[in-house]
Amino acid sequence: MSVLLIAEHNNKEVKSFTLNAITAASQIDQDLHVLLIGHNADDVAKSLSEVPLVKKVLHMDNEIYENYIAENYTSAILKHVDKYSHIVCSANTFGKNLMPRIAALLDISQVSDIIKVIAPDTFLRPIYAGNAFATVKSNDDKKCITIRPTSFEAAETTGGSAEIEKVDAADKTEKTKFVNREEIKSDRPELGTARIVISGGRGLQSGENFKLITDVADKLNAAIGASRAAVDAGYITNEHQVGQTGKVVVPDLYIAVGISGAIQHLAGMKESKVIVAINKDGEAPIFSVADYGLEADLFEALPQFLEELNKLNTIQK
Amino acid sequence: MKILVAVKRVIDYNVQIRVKEDGSGVVTDNVKMSTNPPDDNAIEEAVKIKEAGKASEIIAVTVGEEKAQETVRKALAVGADRGIHVKVDSILEPLAVSKILKKIVEKENPDLVFMGKQAIDDDCNQTGQMLAAHLNWPQATFASKIEVKENSLEVTREVDEGLETIEVNTPAIVTCDLRLNEPRYASLPNIMKAKKKPIEQINASDLGVDTNPRIEHIKIEEPPKRKAGIKVASVEELVQKLKNEAKVI
Ligand SMILES: Cc1cc2nc3c(=O)[nH]c(=O)nc-3n(C[C@H](O)[C@H](O)[C@H](O)COP(=O)(O)OP(=O)(O)OC[C@H]3O[C@@H](n4cnc5c(N)ncnc54)[C@H](O)[C@@H]3O)c2cc1C
Numbered sequence: 280m281s282v283l284l285i286a287e288h289n290n291k292e293v294k295s296f297t298l299n300a301i302t303a304a305s306q307i308d309q310d311l312h313v314l315l316i317g318h319n320a321d322d323v324a325k326s327l328s329e330v331p332l333v334k335k336v337l338h339m340d341n342e343i344y345e346n347y348i349a350e351n352y353t354s355a356i357l358k359h360v361d362k363y364s365h366i367v368c369s370a371n372t373f374g375k376n377l378m379p380r381i382a383a384l385l386d387i388s389q390v391s392d393i394i395k396v397i398a399p400d401t402f403l404r405p406i407y408a409g410n411a412f413a414t415v416k417s418n419d420d421k422k423c424i425t426i427r428p429t430s431f432e433a434a435e436t437t438g439g440s441a442e443i444e445k446v447d448a449a450d451k452t453e454k455t456k457f458v459n460r461e462e463i464k465s466d467r468p469e470l471g472t473a474r475i476v477i478s479g480g481r482g483l484q485s486g487e488n489f490k491l492i493t494d495v496a497d498k499l500n501a502a503i504g505a506s507r508a509a510v511d512a513g514y515i516t517n518e519h520q521v522g523q524t525g526k527v528v529v530p531d532l533y534i535a536v537g538i539s540g541a542i543q544h545l546a547g548m549k550e551s552k553v554i555v556a557i558n559k560d561g562e563a564p565i566f567s568v569a570d571y572g573l574e575a576d577l578f579e580a581l582p583q584f585l586e587e588l589n590k591l592n593t594i595q596k
Numbered sequence: 597m598k599i600l601v602a603v604k605r606v607i608d609y610n611v612q613i614r615v616k617e618d619g620s621g622v623v624t625d626n627v628k629m630s631t632n633p634p635d636d637n638a639i640e641e642a643v644k645i646k647e648a649g650k651a652s653e654i655i656a657v658t659v660g661e662e663k664a665q666e667t668v669r670k671a672l673a674v675g676a677d678r679g680i681h682v683k684v685d686s687i688l689e690p691l692a693v694s695k696i697l698k699k700i701v702e703k704e705n706p707d708l709v710f711m712g713k714q715a716i717d718d719d720c721n722q723t724g725q726m727l728a729a730h731l732n733w734p735q736a737t738f739a740s741k742i743e744v745k746e747n748s749l750e751v752t753r754e755v756d757e758g759l760e761t762i763e764v765n766t767p768a769i770v771t772c773d774l775r776l777n778e779p780r781y782a783s784l785p786n787i788m789k790a791k792k793k794p795i796e797q798i799n800a801s802d803l804g805v806d807t808n809p810r811i812e813h814i815k816i817e818e819p820p821k822r823k824a825g826i827k828v829a830s831v832e833e834l835v836q837k838l839k840n841e842a843k844v845i
């Protein structure tokens with residue numbers, strides 16, 4: 280057995296979720312190879328080769344891979360799958376878009392979004408927005424798996440020296456063109472990997488009021504999350520959404536402010552280590568998962584919270 | 597232009613899911629069922645395109661047991677022209693559904709197939725991409741905006757980093773995000789009219805596709821419960837607890 284993991288990157292850096300996927304993949308089998316498809320991404324190849332869990336890096340370089348297009352990635356990956364028992368990648372928008380296309384062409388029934396490796400063919404995965412856990416066994420000869428990154432620790436990034444093998448590119452699709460990507464740049468920690476996340480919901484009432492959240496986030500060096508209601512209402516952009524159809528986060532501390540706690544929201548945050556809820560409705564379902572619940576008006580509580588934080592001598596970063 | 601929309605019948609999103617004690621699945625008896633939420637967005641988008649004069653026909657298709665027809669009927673009530681119900685009695689994996697949908701696409705020759713991005717029961721997020729692969733069509737997943745052009749679509753996709761725009765030639769598969777549009781409700785007269793619209797029934801077994809499961813469900817269980825927390829009386833107490841008890845700040 281050996282595992283082929285598809286790396287996500289931006290030609291400069293490996294995306295952090297790839298490191299979590301590497302940990303999961305190495306639990307399936309130690310003979311883990313990483314396929315890097317990109318353009319002018321030598322630095323990425325080098326950094327992947329330094330990950331101790333990685334045994335080999337296959338590096339495919341071509342200008343057609345400047346931008347990630349699932350059709351192009353698929354033909355590239357299919358050239359290299361023969362030797363492998365498992366094809367894996369992270370279950371974020373990158374992997375969710377890509378893996379089923381590969382699986383279908385290999386006639387494999389994909390196992391999506393695993394949170395635990397039980398055996399090389401048996402996995403645990405959440406269904407119904409995390410309201411049930413399914414233990415599933417794949418009976419296909421080869422397996423296509425996507426990995427929920429937040430359920431696995433990130434792999435060590437130094438000390439390894441895997442071989443980097445250059446491999447040939449595949450054909451380019453004429454049917455899909457990349458137009459542009461609006462990446463919202465921020466100095467804050469990434470939502471998916473931040474140690475602290477503070478999220479706002481409909482209770483915030485406006486985009487301007489989100490400043491109350493941002494101020495606390497600055498103080499705590501936290502990432503900013505949001506409920507779908509807050510994103511739909513335009514208070515904040517889509518990449519902040521936490522939940523069944525947004526991102527899954529597992530920070531040490533999750534602070535939900537003005538969020539009722541619908542099951543679809545809980546699906547994205549209820550594995551957090553410590554959960555705080557600030558809500559003026561004492562009956563709000565968010566309190567049922569909160570370690571510390573504060574029944575209060577957020578417009579009073581948030582400024583006070585900031586004030587109390589300012590009084591502390593030290594804050595963990 | 598012809599648009600095919602795939603709709604799935606699932607447990608309603610408001611239902612509190614209960615796991616069966618024998619570990620075989622979740623309770624579905626006497627549980628409210630509805631159309632998978634993003635599939636409503638898929639239908640809505642197709643109807644809007646038709647209303648804008650850019651599509652001539654909308655066909656709603658579902659794969660499922662007898663009652664799955666309700667989902668097609670609902671699509672007809674909000675503007676689909678006719679329906680197809682592919683009848684199967686077991687629950688199929690996305691791979692099998694995508695093979696069935698391929699057969700329907702070959703029969704109907706649509707220019708576009710709209711689907712939901714994810715079914716809220718299995719949370720697989722696979723079927724659209726798989727169908728695109730079988731057909732060798734381009735895919736535009738997680739769409740939050742669609743612009744119809746001459747022989748292509750410009751689609752804005754919700755991705756981890758923000759928004760991405762791609763252009764796909766038609767025919768194409770689009771999987772829809774909930775933010776794509778605001779699905780309309782069916783009016784009573786339209787519900788009545790929908791009763792007269794045709795739904796063709798096809799037996800999956802007549803389509804000649806392998807629908808055997810490849811994945812065994814060994815056990816379905818409840819997720820671990822969080823232990824009950826406490827209510828704090830003040831912001832001051834909250835900060836003290838976070839600092840000294842939970843030690844997270
Ligand atoms: C298929 C599907 C997928 C979904 N996916 C997601 C998802 O990924 N993520 C997600 O979040 N949602 C998702 N949803 C939506 C979800 O069902 C809820 O509608 C949403 O989470 C509600 O957001 P909210 O808690 O901000 O708003 P509300 O439910 O309206 O809650 C607002 C809360 O703010 C409190 N509040 C108001 N004013 C104040 C104040 N001044 N001080 C303190 N508290 C105040 C209120 O008491 C209330 O509890 C999905 C829904 C569907 C159907």
Ligand SMILES: Nc1ncnc2c1ncn2[C@@H]1O[C@H](COP(=O)(O)O)[C@@H](O)[C@H]1O
Pocket residue numbers: 602603604605632634635657658659660690693710711712713714715716718719720721722723724
């Ligand atoms: N049985 C089915 N019948 C019709 N459409 C389906 C079915 N299963 C999945 N789909 C479509 O595929 C999408 C994604 O489903 P899934 O891959 O299961 O998450 C759904 O939103 C539907 O549009």
